[in-house]
Amino acid sequence: MCGRFTQYNTREEYLSWLADEATLDIPCDPTPIGRFNVTPGSKVLLLSERDTTWHLDPVMWSYAPPWWDKKQFINARIETAASSPMFKSLCEYGRAIVFADAWYEWKKEGSTKQPFMIYRENRQPLFFAAIGSVPFERDDKREGFVLLTANADGELAEIHNRRPVAMTPEAARRWLHHDISSEEAIAVAREGMIPADEFTWHAMPASRLRME
Structure with missing residues (x-):
């Protein structure tokens, strides 16, 4: 599960953790992205490798996909993404990364749901594994990307049974490379997931999480 997250630092701050091994075609922009409640159906800065x-x-x-006439997806399970007819080609050719600083989960408490903001204890950025329809520079309202999720473990499982696949910078760099298969990339993402005990969280007022 990951239905909301934050992306508020500058692109340079995120890239500084990743870009030592890559050639970039990304213009400098010192302005913070400044999004504290990124919602599905909105456009998100997505990092990918082309040539x-x-x-x-x-x-x-x-x-x-064009043939699907039901509700669009926002997440895909890492356990089945590489073999699912829905996501197999995306996992092979459309691997990407979403920058984030935290994500939100809602935990049922009595008759209400309490939102929690989850982030690394050391406040380092998160690099979510994503897959999507390529080429990403195409402005297509029907096709976009989904975030990969995995089973939550440790104390994270007390909030929600799923979590986004947040990778270390090393795993994120490898995830983008086209010289590995989708199965190999999935293994990289799973092995490079940030452990549950490196996260912390706090409750958020529900009124703060309005749609953008």
Whole structure:
């Protein structure tokens, strides 16, 4: 599960953790992204590799293939993404990264749901594994990307049974490379997930989490 997250630092701050091994085609922008409640159906800065060069494109957070006539997807399970007819080609050719600082989960408490903001204890950025329809520079309202999720473990499972696949910078760099298969990339993402005990969280007022 990941239905809301934050992306508020500058692109340079995120890239500084990743870009030592890549050729970039990304213009400098010192302005903070400043999004504290990123919602599905909005465009999100997505990092991908094309012709060995990294690109940053605004891409719609939701996806459905042209033949799908039901609700669009925002997440895909890492356990089945590489083999699912829905996501197999995306996992092979459309691997990408979403920058984030935290994500939100809602925990049922009595008759209400309490939102929690979850982030790394050391406040380092998160690099979510994403897959989407390529080429990402195409402005297509029907096709976009989804975030990969995995089973939550440790104390994270007390809030929600799923979590986004937040990778270390090393795993994130490898995830983008086209010289590995989708199965190999999935293994990289799973092995490079940030452990549950490196996260902390706090409750948020529900009124703060309005749609953007």
